[in-house]
Amino acid sequence: MDKTTTTVTTTPTGETLASAHRTFAIEIAALQALDASLDDTFRQAVSMLLDCQGRVVVTGIGKSGHIARKIAATLASTGTPAFFMHGAEAVHGDLGMLTRQDIVLAISYSGAGQELLTVLSVAKRMGAAMISITGYPESELARNADLHLNAHVAQEACPLNLAPTASTTAALVLGDALAVACLEARGFSREDFARSHPGGALGRRLLTFVRDVMRQGSALPIVTVDTKVPDALVEMSAKGMGMTIVVDDKQAPVGIFTDGDLRRLIARHGDIRLLTVADGMSRNPKSVPPGALAIEAATLMDAGRLNQMLVLDDTGLLLGALHMHDLLAAKVI
Template sequence: MKNTPVPAPSDIIASAHRTLSVEIKALQALDARIDGSFTRAVTMVLGCEGRVVVTGIGKSGHIAKKIAATLASTGTPAFFMHGAEAIHGDLGMLTSQDIVLAVSYSGEGQELLTILSVVKRMGIPLIALTGHPQSELARNADLHLDVQVQQEACPLNLAPTASTTAALVLGDAIAVACLEARGFSAEDFARSHPGGALGRRLLTLVRDVMRQGSALPIVEAGTLVTEALQEMSVKGMGMTIVLDGQQHPIGIFTDGDLRRLIARHGDIRPLTVADGMSHHPKTVAPTALAVEAATLMDAGRLSQILVVDHTGLLLGALHMHDLLAAKVI
């Protein structure tokens, strides 16, 4: 393969500006065409009792797949059906409760026209998203959305560039309009993205990540400091919880408390935990979001926080490292 000469940096930047300029103008023209057809499309999607089945071929197929993913992740049940696979069995995915959103710039792709006839026989509403309002797909759809562009960003005016951008943005506009109409919240978004950072922040509760049972460092107020240090070393939380006879925390003895005790007394061997513990330790409920616990700990400059129920009974404890390991912070 021949080496392609590298253009001057100024030429490369000029090319990027031309591409962006063409695509920005295409979106501005699209924005001016948003009208009652868009309103009807959103109304149809909101009224759908099944799924929005988005289909396309080639570059339009890639756009259709992304539109389906965006709809599904923002509260509108949707999936992508490849135009070629549809006519070889995947049309069996359709139900009479669905809506089909067909993406084809030309509006003349044979596969989608074949789908059109089947969809019509099943009585499924069809929204066509094309760049040619007089195309067969546009004329036979229940609703047509015009994504026509004056030119592609490709200097040959051949490779789908501005046209695919326009289709993608209109799909985003439909998804966002439906999201807003449904009152879709950050918590709803997190439920459909449990593996993502937002999902972890909004779905992970304190009880999901707290240490409990035998993993908790626990002593009584009369325990010698030297014995408490052994418990702290074994459990590795940098502290030990001080409980009363009813299993309620009355204090916490931390590494910092140990240092302050040594500074005051020097010889700590005869001292008990009660001589140096911090009273009224900060607590959080097990049903609180883990990110809320992180906020409390950060505000109080705490490395640990105790978990108690509504009666003050000890249930567990959190170390900042636990929140980091759970990727909550």
């Protein structure tokens, strides 16, 4: 006889939002209590991190391990060399990554995990310092670390008071506070941040220069002032910039002839076959130096409603040209 399986679907009730509000309230209260309890120990921890001659090795187990991984990433991206070392892997070979110049930042709410106590023992034998973050100042990890930061919470958001929720939030925010305090003490700038994040939007904006994205050499559309308009159109079509640079007999740029100039020339004269680009070019075109940030060039082009811009050196020598599409392709804008 076939047996049928009944699937019971649990749907949210009117208590769902109330549960969320309780979670928020509990975790906010935990952070407020942590904020109120901060003392000179936090300043000492920041001083230790700033004085570290090696790297900050952040370690933890379980949910604390996830928090430790995030804190290590935040420290590393904000100017404090750091990496994550899983507590379980540490006691199976990864402790070989630790040097006496490093500082161990160990996160364990109970402060009693055997793996982290082993890390503590090895660190002490090596002469590496340790900062611990626990919820119990009387725990073995807290008592034996060089410095202890108390992240105790009155209760977890979990109604069973078992799943790490408020406690992991407290540890995470405490780690963020350490990273930001170090960032500010180091004078870490937007440019420094960009160098740590070259693949991100901010990195591209602050590390991409005009010379990196400009067109140059044979890719540039160039004609002389006496070039007939039909011949200039051939050059424009071949190079795909919607314009051509106009140079004098010394190859110095004296203007540009754009699609817009072409339309205006047709509107004025009708038959343009015998006209030269000098009859309709835009003189004194806007330019930018090659060492300018690409985002600065984009801002200038946007303000002037320009699709193209020349790249000139300090002497007025033509080095290249930019098209708005180049900036889009480089993801600068």
